[in-house]
């Protein structure tokens with residue numbers, strides 16, 4: 215099933231060279247944060263380039279439910295009239311976060327130190343994902359959570375009446391957990407401290423500073439320590455959202471494996487906490503260059519140029535790089551299938567608690583398409599077959615997971631036989647124009663029965 219409707223079976227098949235420019239949508243992580251911080255500022259924040267994927271639209275609806283005025287002006291220009299830190303109203307409906315872990319976890323954090331309650335739910339994927347990683351630290355602020363067994367949604371959070379500041383070591387590498395604690399800390403007098411052993415994406419820290427919060431980041435022996443001073447008045451901003459490197463990954467990887475391809479993917483955010491895939495691809499021998507490197511809205515940005523790369527080699531991906539490419543392992547495993555030799559991915563336990571168990575979903579589908587995959591709790595390996603030798607021909611299950619659906623459709627673009635996915639519906643959560651964008655480059659991707 216897709217998140218909000220009937221399954222949409224899709225198919226992709228081998229095609230001629232991909233060429234042209236791929237204008238991918240705005241960054242999903244930054245889009246969620248723009249809406250949430252806009253809702254917590256006093257006055258009107260304007261946002262250009264917001265990702266209009268379902269995950270972000272669900273966060274926009276949630277911000278309205280908490281009392282912010284969120285307006286879509288068309289042409290990807292949005293505005294948010296915020297209610298100020300501590301000003302959230304109590305929603306009178308269940309907050310439906312759809313398929314979005316980022317949405318629900320950040321919003322739980324943002325409301326947990328206000329004197330209100332809210333009940334959160336999502337689709338079958340989100341309702342199966344662990345929430346204790348967020349509700350544990352929120353309890354330290356005095357918030358209470360009542361959900362299903364195992365800390366699952368639907369779940370009600372009762373915000374703290376008298377929140378106290380917290381010092382918290384994030385036990386898993388998760389920007390969502392870190393961000394939930396920081397957003398909770400906004401409405402607490404005094405300093406909230408978050409320490410992460412491994413650096414994860416830092417968009418919340420950057421954006422909090424941009425909205426005028428007092429936030430300090432230092433590297434310590436324990437890891438990256440972030441100190442936020444509570445109860446600031448956040449100043450509304452004009453935000454230009456860079457394009458999403460996690461979406462750029464799909465046309466980039468397709469160009470690398472389809473013979474003769476040459477694709478430009480302009481304006482991609484290359485924040486070092488996000489760009490691990492591109493480093494990895496280059497180590498594998500990909501013809502991938504950064505052009506016109508610049509800074510936009512406080513984030514490093516470049517145009518990516520990806521060309522067919524016939525001599526890709528399997529590599530061992532350094533585990534320390536995992537956080538900076540965590541959402542890109544599924545599509546990396548597709549490129550690894552077209553490389554010579556083995557690609558080894560370790561330190562990736564977190565892949566098992568995304569929209570699906572991504573190691574299991576990719577391993578099952580790749581094996582069905584003739585690729586050798588081995589896996590354990592926090593690692594997996596893919597033994598590539600080299601160009602021209604990937605069999606394809608199987609139908610893969612997307613498990614309500616956009617990245618799994620898109621990855622298998624990329625696999626089919628250079629395989630001997632077409633690859634099908636049972637449901638491409640979830641693609642709309644993060645990359646609603648995926649099908650037309652890939653078709654415009656020359657890919658043969660379509661609704662299977664269309």
Ligand SMILES: O=C(O)C1=C[C@@H](OP(=O)(O)O)[C@@H](O)[C@H](O)C1
Nearest residue numbers: 243316387388389390391540541
């Ligand atoms: O903070 C964010 O915007 C995100 C953090 C990551 O999740 P985790 O925090 O669970 O690693 C990532 O997988 C997700 O797509 C977006």
Ligand SMILES: C=C(OP(=O)(O)O)C(=O)O
Nearest residue numbers: 313314315316317541568
């Ligand atoms: C893991 C992802 O998203 P989320 O956790 O927000 O559902 C993703 O987009 O790959």
